[in-house]
Each structure stands twice: as structure tokens, then as C-alpha cells.
Amino acid sequence: MSPDLRRLVLAAAGLFAGLTLLLSLKSAPGAIRAPEQARAQPRTPTPEKPPTTQPPTAEPPTAAPGMTAAPGVTPTPLASPVSGFTYTGDSAYTEFGYVTVQITVANGRIIDVVAVELPGDEARSVTLSARVGPILRERALAAQGADFDTVSGATWTSEAYQQSLRSALAKAGRT
Amino acid sequence: MTWTEQRRELRRPPEKHGRGGPVLFAALGWVGLALALLAWWTDTPAGSITNHGELFVQGGRITGLIAGYVLLFQVLLRSRVEFVERLVGAERITRWHRDLGGILLLTVLTHAALILVGYTVLDRTNPVAEVGILLSEYEDLTSAVVATAILVAVGLLAVRAVRAALPYELWRLLHAASYLVLLLSYGHQFANGQQLFRPSFGRYYWLLLYLGVVGCLIWGRVVAPVLMNRRHEFRVAQVVREGPDTVSLYLTGRDLHGAAQAGQFYRWRFLAPGLWWQSHPFSLSAAAHPQWLRLTVKAVGGHTARLRRLTPGVRVWAQGPMGSFTASHRTRPRALLVAAGIGIAPIRALLEELPLKTVVIYRARTFDDVVLREELDRLAEERNASIWYVIGSRDEPASRALLTGRGLLQLVPDVAQRDVYMCGPRGFVDALRAALRQAGVRRRQVHDTLFEF
Amino acid sequence: MGTDASVEIVDPLPPARVAELMDEAFALLHAVDARFSTYRGDSEVSQLNAGRQVEVSPDMREVLSRCAALWNRTGGYFDVYATGRLDPSGFVKGWAVQVVSDRLLAAGAANHCVNAGGDVRVRGRSGRGEPWRVAVRHPFEMDQVCCVLAGTDLAVATSGVYERGHHVLDPYRGGPAVGLRSVTVVGPDLGEADGLATAAVAMGRAGLDWLSTVEGYASAVVTDDGRLFCSDDLPLVEGDRTAGG
Numbered sequence: 001m002s003p004d005l006r007r008l009v010l011a012a013a014g015l016f017a018g019l020t021l022l023l024s025l026k027s028a029p030g031a032i033r034a035p036e037q038a039r040a041q042p043r044t045p046t047p048e049k050p051p052t053t054q055p056p057t058a059e060p061p062t063a064a065p066g067m068t069a070a071p072g073v074t075p076t077p078l079a080s081p082v083s084g085f086t087y088t089g090d091s092a093y094t095e096f097g098y099v100t101v102q103i104t105v106a107n108g109r110i111i112d113v114v115a116v117e118l119p120g121d122e123a124r125s126v127t128l129s130a131r132v133g134p135i136l137r138e139r140a141l142a143a144q145g146a147d148f149d150t151v152s153g154a155t156w157t158s159e160a161y162q163q164s165l166r167s168a169l170a171k172a173g174r175t
Numbered sequence: 176m177t178w179t180e181q182r183r184e185l186r187r188p189p190e191k192h193g194r195g196g197p198v199l200f201a202a203l204g205w206v207g208l209a210l211a212l213l214a215w216w217t218d219t220p221a222g223s224i225t226n227h228g229e230l231f232v233q234g235g236r237i238t239g240l241i242a243g244y245v246l247l248f249q250v251l252l253r254s255r256v257e258f259v260e261r262l263v264g265a266e267r268i269t270r271w272h273r274d275l276g277g278i279l280l281l282t283v284l285t286h287a288a289l290i291l292v293g294y295t296v297l298d299r300t301n302p303v304a305e306v307g308i309l310l311s312e313y314e315d316l317t318s319a320v321v322a323t324a325i326l327v328a329v330g331l332l333a334v335r336a337v338r339a340a341l342p343y344e345l346w347r348l349l350h351a352a353s354y355l356v357l358l359l360s361y362g363h364q365f366a367n368g369q370q371l372f373r374p375s376f377g378r379y380y381w382l383l384l385y386l387g388v389v390g391c392l393i394w395g396r397v398v399a400p401v402l403m404n405r406r407h408e409f410r411v412a413q414v415v416r417e418g419p420d421t422v423s424l425y426l427t428g429r430d431l432h433g434a435a436q437a438g439q440f441y442r443w444r445f446l447a448p449g450l451w452w453q454s455h456p457f458s459l460s461a462a463a464h465p466q467w468l469r470l471t472v473k474a475v476g477g478h479t480a481r482l483r484r485l486t487p488g489v490r491v492w493a494q495g496p497m498g499s500f501t502a503s504h505r506t507r508p509r510a511l512l513v514a515a516g517i518g519i520a521p522i523r524a525l526l527e528e529l530p531l532k533t534v535v536i537y538r539a540r541t542f543d544d545v546v547l548r549e550e551l552d553r554l555a556e557e558r559n560a561s562i563w564y565v566i567g568s569r570d571e572p573a574s575r576a577l578l579t580g581r582g583l584l585q586l587v588p589d590v591a592q593r594d595v596y597m598c599g600p601r602g603f604v605d606a607l608r609a610a611l612r613q614a615g616v617r618r619r620q621v622h623d624t625l626f627e628f
Numbered sequence: 629m630g631t632d633a634s635v636e637i638v639d640p641l642p643p644a645r646v647a648e649l650m651d652e653a654f655a656l657l658h659a660v661d662a663r664f665s666t667y668r669g670d671s672e673v674s675q676l677n678a679g680r681q682v683e684v685s686p687d688m689r690e691v692l693s694r695c696a697a698l699w700n701r702t703g704g705y706f707d708v709y710a711t712g713r714l715d716p717s718g719f720v721k722g723w724a725v726q727v728v729s730d731r732l733l734a735a736g737a738a739n740h741c742v743n744a745g746g747d748v749r750v751r752g753r754s755g756r757g758e759p760w761r762v763a764v765r766h767p768f769e770m771d772q773v774c775c776v777l778a779g780t781d782l783a784v785a786t787s788g789v790y791e792r793g794h795h796v797l798d799p800y801r802g803g804p805a806v807g808l809r810s811v812t813v814v815g816p817d818l819g820e821a822d823g824l825a826t827a828a829v830a831m832g833r834a835g836l837d838w839l840s841t842v843e844g845y846a847s848a849v850v851t852d853d854g855r856l857f858c859s860d861d862l863p864l865v866e867g868d869r870t871a872g873g
Contacts, residue, residue: 004273004274008281011277011278011281015238015278015281015285019234022212023224023233023234023237026221026223026233027222028222028223135837136849136858136859137860138855139858141766141850141854141855143766143772143773144772144774144775148761148762148776149636149750149754149762150750152746152785152786153746153788153810154787154788154790300803
């Protein structure tokens with residue numbers, strides 16, 4: 001091998017070693033998961049959380065996946081794809097912390113939420129003007145009592161939904 | 176009008192140059208790189224890499240920072256700014272520039288690959304679709320892709336075989352496309368660089384680097400040469416035939432005293448029709464004289480052939496002096512000078528400034544190829560030096576013996592205690608270097624100057 | 629648009645008049661559908677997309693001009709050409725309901741509730757004499773609602789990605805937007821609210837932050853991970869009440 005090539009190979013080896021070192025130092029403890037899979041212990045689903053009136057802190061959680069306000073911390077195996085699906089949120093600039101979340105939904109209920117930490121301020125996310133308004137405050141996401149006149153929701157194409165809507169309206173005394 | 180060599184006092188060897196320059200410069204380079212990576216380090220929270228996609232993207236960011244930094248370092252190396260030339264020396268600059276070029280290309284391609292793979296995994300699509308997504312999402316990525324393509328082309332051109340196949344001037348012109356790489360990647364780095372796109376240590380540091388490097392570039396390539404040429408105003412004074420295809424060019428100018436050291440070279444641009452659009456490096460073939468500088472040039476191509484017909488009074492634009500092939504870089508009390516062919520030019524100059532009892536080996540194919548003979552002999556007498564003329568084709572025993580450790584030791588028994596300055600065609604220099612190593616000469620005692628600037 | 633629409637008029641007007649107003653309201657909604665539905669080959673929108681020479685109607689001009697303003701306001705995230713073909717339905721649904729409501733008001737029916745495709749415009753008070761209550765569908769529990777808003781002059785538009793097969797495209801990435809499950813925008817103009825809600829969903833999580841900068845409109849957002857965020861000025865009805873009969 002010519003000396004030029006040998007030096008290049010050495011440099012490549014050094015680059016690879018350096019990369020591995022730096023990346024491993026910033027990796028989460030435990031094996032790196034592919035974004036879809038998760039290993040875990042099963043846990044009971046509770047979509048409700050105590051209502052918070054303060055905005056969540058902006059400090060990034062430093063431990064491995066975990067989010068103080070999230071309902072779930074450990075992952076569960078994927079529910080069957082027919083009735084459930086897994087969303088992995090796009091990472092984006094938020095002031096709520098460095099979070100992208102992976103949730104598993106089955107039968108309309110969140111059965112698992114896993115926070116996957118990512119550095120904040122992704123250069124990919126839309127560059128928006130500085131926030132001038134008040135922030136949106138977090139509230140409990142809970143089913144409300146059905147005392148209302150009409151419902152606003154995104155597309156109502158499914159038959160199942162329309163039926164359930166009619167029943168909800170009937171329950172509310174509006175037919 | 177003929178210029179005659181005047182007898183003058185024996186020149187004293189110049190002060191020795193400190194040897195720490197390259198080490199210091201390299202250390203600064205590493206510190207700068209560490210700072211660049213620090214920007215990544217502080218921007219990336221501990222434990223934040225939790226999946227493969229993120230791993231690759233972060234790897235891409237690190238390599239992006241390294242690539243951007245190396246690019247800037249390359250430009251700084253080639254900016255011709257004086258402190259770099261003085262600390263590192265033209266010959267070493269060329270070597271580093273070559274090596275870093277390969278590393279730059281490697282790092283850029285690795286960066287692109289890691290980013291593509293990482294986002295492909297995160298977006299859960301396939302690489303081809305991801306390319307489309309990335310290109311449509313960022314304006315500056317298209318220019319980054321173009322910059323990478325240019326870099327690859329420049330890299331391919333730099334392969335020795337390709338370079339040798341192209342005319343020198345054309346090659347240099349194509350290589351200048353590297354500036355486009357700097358320009359095109361600027362937008363990409365500051366718009367897409369995770370550590371650069373918003374106000375932060377990384378951004379300010381990078382801006383500082385860019386400012387510094389571009390400033391050095393403008394100074395070294397534009398301002399300093401303008402000042403230098405206005406100071407000296409070089410003109411061709413006389414063209415003297417030294418041999419069948421070799422001429423010496425005597426150049427006059429102002430303020431020439433101490434303008435350059437023996438062994439150094441300038442890049443010369445002769446402002447005459449047919450010559451003005453090229454600049455070539457030629458070493459001084461005599462130590463700087465208060466009234467003239469001299470170059471000795473062999474006609475090997477169209478440009479050098481035309482030099483023979485220069486008329487006196489032609490203005491010359493120069494860049495330099497450059498090179499660390501000087502007596503001030505010596506490490507020992509005595510020296511061995513080895514010249515092959517027209518390599519005798521800087522060797523002849525060096526003979527004036529090196530300590531006494533220098534040994535010179537001058538290798539030439541035929542007697543006609545030996546130039547400056549009378550001067551060499553006279554200098555040898557004045558300075559108690561010895562000259563070995565090794566005449567003959569490459570295959571003759573004397574020529575061959577020269578390139579072996581044993582042969583060298585026969586000619587110069589104390590070669591291991593001397594600085595060795597060598598100048599000649601590449602093949603000769605490489606072979607001689609190996610022979611010197613065989614003869615026990617250490618690497619730091621060996622100096623060479625290439626004609627490949 | 630293929631969705632249910634409902635109009636409720638509470639004013640004590642003569643039944644014939646109420647019937648007349650209802651007919652006009654539905655006629656207008658049908659006319660809007662005929663002009664703007666991308667599912668109908670003979671609609672003006674489809675003809676424009678097919679490149680056939682067509683006289684651009686004043687309504688189309690107004691809609692396109694409003695959509696252009698929305699494009700500006702949302703930094704390009706409300707983009708009627710995001711799918712490659714003109715599709716203003718993210719604005720038109722709300723706009724149509726707003727026009728119906730404005731006409732009803734002008735005709736003397738100041739207490740009404742118009743709901744088409746989940747975009748709601750209420751004015752005045754409901755049959756119970758109280759401000760209208762508009763609930764927001766729960767994005768995860770299909771037969772529940774997750775918050776109730778009350779008002780006498782409200783436009784409520786909700787955009788979301790919880791219906792299977794329904795996507796909001798991120799016009800920059802060209803793929804489905806992820807991050808926000810449901811965005812409800814409340815304010816004076818329903819067309820505008822509709823466009824803003826759609827754009828916020830397209831932005832993903834960044835939309836959450838962006839919404840707080842939008843002037844004149846309040847919002848309620850449910851993220852993919854099941855968290856609900858509401859602006860301070862959202863006219864929420866607090867507290868549970870057990871479902872009636």
C-alpha cells in the first residue's frame with residue numbers, strides 16, 4: 001500500500017474510533033433500540049394524570065426514557081396492529097423539554113407512552129418567530145361529562161363514529 | 176550589458192530556525208478541532224442517543240463539524256499568509272494539504288452517508304425517498320450536494336496519475352474549484368448545522384473561524400502580494416544562456432537585500448504576452464544579491480521554453496518567498512547537498528549560505544546538462560566545499576551506487592552527521608531518501624523541496 | 629365533502645320562515661360542495677386541477693385569496709397545493725359554515741348553531757337559554773368528548789389525524805404530519821380557524837408553540853402522547869357534570 005493510502009486508512013480508522021467514542025459517551029445506558037421496538041415489563045394503562053396548572057419544566061430529563069408528567073415510563077410490546085398502532089412523534093422544538101414520544105394505542109386507549117430523548121432545537125423543525133403569546137397550559141386529558149349542544153371534531157366519515165356521536169348526543173338529551 | 180559576479184565577503188550562515196513551528200501549528204489545529212467538537216458535546220444532552228436513527232444522525236453531525244473544520248484548515252494552509260509559511264514551511268504545507276485533502280473527502284462523504292441513513296431510519300422510509308425529503312426540506316442541501324460533487328472531482332484530479340496526465344496550468348485552474356466548495360458549503364453549514372444554525376457557542380466560533388480564514392486568505396493572496404510587489408517591483412534585467420536548454424534570468428528590483436533566503440522560491444508571473452496568465456514556482460539559484468535575484472530555468476514545457484525569449488524590462492509579479500529549504504533549517508554543523516538535473520538551482524544558492532565544508536553531489540545525465548559549473552567550483556574553493564559530479568545515465572554503476580546506502584557512505588562517509596538537502600525529480604528524491612535511511616540519516620536531517628507547488 | 633351537516637335555529641321565528649332559512653342554509657352548503665369538492669369530477673376545483681379552461685367564480689377567487697393569506701400567516705404550512713393538486717377543503721368547510729351563519733344573522737336569526745364536518749359556528753343562546761356549549765371530540769376515546777367550550781359568538785374548528793386513513797400532509801416534508809393528534813382553534817372566523825388548525829397539525833409538535841403566537845384565536849391541542857394543552861383565553865366550561873338521561 002502506498003504511503004499516501006496508508007495514511008488515509010489510518011486517518012479513517014482514527015475517525016471511526018473517535019466517532020464511536022463520542023457517540024457512545026452520549027448514548028443512553030442500555031442497548032440502543034430501533035425506533036419501533038421496545039423491550040419491557042407490562043404495566044397497567046392509565047391515561048389519566050393529575051391536572052397540572054404549571055407548564056412543565058424545560059429541563060431535559062437526564063436519565064434514560066422517562067418523562068415526569070407522562071403517564072407511562074416503560075415500554076410494552078406492540079399491541080396487535082389491527083386494533084392498535086404506534087406513533088413516534090417527530091422531534092421538534094418545543095419548550096416542554098427535549099422530547100419525542102412513542103405511544104402505543106390500542107382500541108382508542110393509550111396503553112403505553114415512552115419518551116425518547118432527543119436533543120432539543122432540531123434544525124429540522126420549522127423556524128418560527130419568537131413566541132410572543134402566552135404558552136398553552138397543560139390540562140388533564142379526560143372524558144368530560146356529556147352536557148353539550150354540539151361536537152367539533154375532525155372528519156366524521158366513519159360509520160362507527162357517526163353512530164357513537166348520535167348516541168352521545170342522545171345521551172346529552174339532544175336528538 | 177553583462178552582470179558580473181562580484182567577489183564579496185563570505186556569507187555567514189543564517190541563524191538557525193526553531194524547529195517547533197510545525198508542532199505548534201499542528202497543536203493549534205487540534206485545539207481548534209477540539210473546540211469545534213466541544214460545540215457538539217455541549218449541545219447534546221447525556222444519554223440522548225437512544226435509537227439507531229439518532230445514532231447515525233449524531234454521527235453525521237460530528238463528521239459534519241470535522242469536515243467543515245478541515246475545509247477551513249485547508250484554506251488556511253494554502254492562504255500563503257506569512258505566519259503559516261514561516262511556522263510550517265511550504266514543503267510541509269504541501270504534504271499536509273495532500274493528506275488532509277483525502278481526509279476531508281472521506282469525512283464529507285461519511286457525513287453525508289450518516290445523515291442520510293440516520294434520517295431514513297427516523298422517518299421510517301427508504302433512502303431514495305429520504306433524499307427527496309431532505310432536498311425539498313432544505314434549500315441549502317442542494318448547494319451542499321453540488322459542493323460535495325466538486326470536492327469529489329477535485330479529489331479525483333489530485334490522484335497522481337491523473338495529475339500527471341494534465342497540463343500543469345489546467346490542473347491548477349481546476350483545483351481552484353475548491354474555492355467553490357468553501358462558498359457553497361457556507362450556506363449549508365450555517366443553515367443546517369445543528370450546532371450552528373442558531374446563536375450559540377458553535378455559531379460564534381464558526382463565524383470567527385470563517386472570518387479568520389477568509390481574512391488570512393485575502394491577506395495572503397491579495398494584500399500581501401500587492402504590497403510585496405510594490406515594494407520590490409521586479410523586472411527582468413537579463414537572460415543568460417547557461418546550457419543548451421537552460422537559462423538564467425536576472426531580475427532587478429528595489430529593496431532586495433535579505434528579501435529571501437537561499438533555497439527559497441517564489442511563484443513568478445512574467446507580465447509578457449503569452450506568459451502573464453501562468454505563474455510558476457522557481458527557486459533562486461543564487462543567494463539574494465542587493466541588486467538582483469537570479470533564477471535558473473530549464474525548458475521543459477511551452478512556458479519555460481518561452482522564458483528564454485524574455486526581453487529586459489518585462490515586469491514580473493511574484494508571490495513569496497516561500498519554502499523551508501534553507502540553511503536556517505539545518506540541524507547539524509555540516510551539510511550534504513544533492514542535486515539532480517535542474518535541481519542544482521536551489522542547491523547552488525544554498526552553497527553560499529551553508530557552513531563550510533559542505534559536500535555537494537551533482538547528478539546529471541550528460542556534461543551538457545551540467546550548468547553553473549564555474550560558479551560551483553569557485554564557491555567550493557571559497558567555502559572549502561567538495562563537489563562530486565556524477566555524470567551518466569540512470570543505469571550506469573555510479574548513478575546507481577549513488578542511490579544506495581553503501582554508495583552514499585563511500586562518497587560521504589560522515590553522511591549520518593550531516594543535514595542533507597536534496598532537489599531533483601520525484602523519483603530520484605524518493606530513491607535517495609530510502610538510501611539515506613539505509614545510510615543511517617535520520618528523517619529530520621533530510622530536507623527537500625519539490626517542484627510541485 | 630361528504631359529511632354530515634346540521635343547522636339549528638333557536639329564534640322564535642315563524643316555522644315557515646325557519647324552514648325557508650334552513651333550506652337556504654343547506655342549499656348554500658350543497659352549492660359549496662358542488663363547487664369545491666375534490667371528489668366530484670364536475671366541481672370547479674376539479675376542473676381547475678384538470679387544467680380545463682374555466683371561468684373562475686367570485687367565490688373561488690375569494691377562497692383562493694383567503695388561502696393565500698393563510699399560507700402567509702402559517703409560514704407555508706397551510707398549503708392548498710400540498711398534495712400537488714389544488715385542495716382548499718381545509719379552509720372551505722369552515723368558510724362555508726361561516727357564510728351560512730353570517731347570512732342567518734343578517735336574516736334575523738341571531739341564535740343558531742351550524743355544524744358541518746366538525747366545524748361549528750354558534751351565535752346567541754341555545755334552546756336552554758344558556759350560551760351554546762360546543763364540545764371537542766376526544767381524540768383517543770372515540771365516543772367521548774374531552775373539553776366543552778361555551779359562548780355566544782364562537783367559531784370552533786378542529787383538525788386532527790385520528791380518523792383512520794385521514795392524514796394531514798406536512799407540505800415541507802411531503803409526508804403525513806405527526807406530533808399533534810387534534811387541534812381545535814376558536815375565534816371570530818371559522819374559515820380562518822379551520823386553516824389555522826390544519827396548519828398547526830401539519831407543523832407537528834412545533835405547531836403547539838406556534839399556536840400560542842397566533843393573535844385573536846385560542847386553541848386546545850392534544851398531542852400524540854396524550855397531553856392536552858389549552859390557551860388561557862379558551863372559553864372552557866370547567867367541572868364535570870354527569871350525563872343527562
